[in-house]
Amino acid sequence: MNHTASRTALLVPLIFGCHAAPSSTAVSSVTVGKPAEDARSDTAQARRVFEANIDAIHKRDRARYLSYYLQTDQLARNGPSGLDLGFADWPARRDSTWPDTLVARDLRLVPVAPGMVYGTYHYRVTQAGATSEGISERVFVRTPAGFKIAVSTAFGLPEGAAPPPVTLLGGTLINPGAAAVSNASIVVRDGRIACAGTRAECVPPPGAERVDVSGKFITPGLIDAHVHYSQTGWVDARPDAVDLRAEHPYDSVIAALQRNPAPFDRAWLCSGVTAVFDVGGFAFTIPMARAHERSLTAPRMAAAGPLLSSRAHWLNLPFLQQFIAMTGDSIVRATVSGLDQMGAGALKVWYLQLPDSLQPQAREMLMAAGDAARRAGLPLIVHATQLPRAKEALTAGARILVHSVDTGQIDDAFITAARRNGTIVIPTLTVREGYADVALGRSPAARYPLECVDAITRSKLERVIPEARRTRLLTVARGGVWDRQRPTMELNLRKLHEAGIPIAMGTDAGNPGTAHGPSVYREMEAMQAAGMTAREVLRSATLIAARAMGRDADIGSLERGKHADLVVFDADPSADIANARRVRMVMRGGALYGRAELLPMAR
Ligand SMILES: [Zn+2]
Structure with a gap:
């Protein structure tokens, strides 16, 4: 699009x-x-x-x-x-x-x-x-x-040209970390914020279109700092979880993702999300991010591209890899150099718990990856969920941790290292709820609304997979380990937040049961339930997420000169983050959409 x-x-x-x-x-x-x-x-x-x-x-x-x-x-x-x-x-x-x-x-x-x-x-x-x-x-x-x-x-409009100027008048302006401005005026010109403040401060340019948003609430566009455009939101792109390759050949699924990301783009905008950080996947996500930046019908996107992994993963295609095993120093450095030249926005390392005998070698590779990323100027993103592994990630210089530590409480050493690095933590609290839904044959509709999800993805999400095909996942879900770990994740979120470690919102969308788009509501509500205030969650889902993407100079708040990416809500999301479900309008790069316009197209 x-x-x-x-x-x-x-x-x-x-x-x-x-x-x-x-x-x-x-x-x-x-x-x-x-x-x-x-x-x-x-x-x-x-x-x-x-x-x-x-x-x-x-x-x-x-x-x-x-x-x-x-x-x-x-x-x-x-x-x-x-x-x-x-x-x-x-x-x-x-x-x-x-x-x-x-x-x-x-x-x-x-x-x-x-x-x-x-x-x-x-x-x-x-x-x-x-x-x-x-x-x-x-x-x-x-x-x-x-x-x-x-x-x-x-x-x-020629590609890259901004829509005509427009002024939003009369709404309540909610900027992260600032007092709300009632009866506000937001002047948008050339796709950017020309002025955002009181009506006295921001006089609409004569002749420009004015849109009355009295009684509404305006925030910066939401940003999901943990997504995967190499996954569909269902098991067809995760045959390692539930193998339906007989019906959904993996290469066809991936080819479709590359060919047509538009249904997901639309679901994001429809859900009020105007930027996403793709933190790992196939290399095609890197040029996709560049194309998204120029589009007015897709969220802005940064992409890490293929991941370095502490062990070989079979979820690759014969001709295309998304996981590159860190088998030696030279492959690690060659990968980082190649990704940098391709224009990747970050380096992602999948750092797993291995048998003790293999961990020292994996640790050495992680440090090499951190060093190579630092030399290339690429922010290091690490997936590490065990406390010792997450600490090693911080030692390697991780700028972003994309998951909570779930094996135990974080300690002072962890907090000190995170603070020293300026690490942003993405708690990713709800992705396992998606896996549990798939395992137990439930639709995610009980957790988040599906109106923004395209018909094909929706029918997959609402389908009950024959039990024989999901036995392994069902065993894990019924084993209760996910339920037991959740309070630990929430406790660690509170500890980090109280210690002043920046928290960004991220869903891990694309994983089975975590749909691109509306999953943000469930994740933000989980962050609020874990103890953050609605205003703090909103800041995590805007300015801090923008910082995680390295884009806080031009998105994440509504200030003069920044891109005009914003959401108009019917109710105040800074009073209760559940109100973020009530999207009325979305603006991306100055293009203003009514939500009805962003609903999935009939096929
Ligand atoms: Zn992820």
């Missing part, structure tokens, strides 16, 4: 050439201080035609839609594919397909001469999984049959 020029060119004529498109107008702009319009004026008459023209598209009323156009040789329609003149052949040549949604905002009219009115609006259209937006124009002329459209154009 990138805003590529070719897609824009393909899509734009559809808005006008098709005879139908359903409406999706969850975001409506308000015109503040608009002078009263005389109902008989040219502008008022043209406005009625303009609105009826768009309404006819929403209602899929082809005859009425065409009736608003000048039905002569002078009708001019223009777009990226060139000028098209005359009405006669147009209805016959129109494309028979139409967009899934067309959102029209910021309708403006200017009387340019008696009997002639210029109009423009900001459109966004979604078609076959691709979304594009841009500016469309009309020239209305007076005829004996009333005002008609004589000129119609539509031009998509």
Whole structure:
């Protein structure tokens, strides 16, 4: 779902050439201080035609839609594919397909001469999984049959271009670590925050679109600092947990993940998440992160790429590895150097508990990885859940620990080392609940809402796998070790938090039962239940998570100059983090979406 020029060119004529498109107008702009319009004026008459023209598209009323156009040789329609003149052949040549949604905002009219009115609006259209937006124009002329459209154009935003400026007015602004600002004004221009503060401080630019968000709560976009785009949220990408490869060949599953991450991108935005940190997977996640950064329909993304592992893992493809066994110093250093050259955002090490006899060698490799990462300037991310292993990770210079220590209470030495490193800890409390759901044949719907999850993933999550296929996982789940470890994880979270160690929110999404997107609600609620306040959880899920990604200079809070990534909620998430489920609008890079617009597309 990138805003590529070719897609824009393909899509734009559809808005006008098709005879139908359903409406999706969850975001409506308000015109503040608009002078009263005389109902008989040219502008008022043209406005009625303009609105009826768009309404006819929403209602899929082809005859009425065409009736608003000048039905002569002078009708001019223009777009990226060139000028098209005359009405006669147009209805016959129109494309028979139409967009899934067309959102029209910021309708403006200017009387340019008696009997002639210029109009423009900001459109966004979604078609076959691709979304594009841009500016469309009309020239209305007076005829004996009333005002008609004589000129119609539509031009998509070029890739990388920001949507037109917009101001959000009247909501409560909640920035991490700052007092809330009621009746706030957030001015967005060129995809960035131009001003965020009181209405006196942040005056909307004249002429720019204004959206009334009175009674709503605005926070920076949520950030999940622990995800895996190399996993689906179900067992088909984890045959090591439950092996369904006969039905879901692993290479096909991975190929699909690489080919089409869009359903997950959409689920993230739909859930209010505007950035994710992919902390380990196949190498294709690295260019995927770059593409996501340019897109307005995907969360921003940083990616670590393939992981170094303290033991060989078979979850690779013959031609593509996501786990690279640390069998020697040279392979460790070559991997770090290669990842650095490919543009990886971090180095991830999967540091496991091995038999005693093998641990010294693994420890040596971890230290080599830490040294190589430091030389390359890559932040070191370590998966280590046993206290001694996690301490070794800190010794190696880990900047991020992606899991809680679950084998026992952390001690002062651990806290001292974490503080010295400036380590950020991601507690990842709820990922095992997902595995337990799969093991016990439960849908995760009891833990988090599934509306944002695409139909295919949802049907997998709601499917009960035959018990014979999940025996091994069921034995672990029923054994109770996960239940016993959870209080330890929560206790360690409290200890770290009280000691001032920065905590970032991360779900481990992609793992079975942990869906990309809405899993953040369950994780944030678990952090609150473990003893953090809602405001602290919100900070962990915005500014601290941005810092974990190395992106806190440009995301994570709503301040002048930062990217305009934000969420508008119906209820205050800083009073109770459960209110974060009540997403109303999401802005990514200045593109404002109503939540309804971000729900999964029908397939
Ligand atoms: Zn993970």
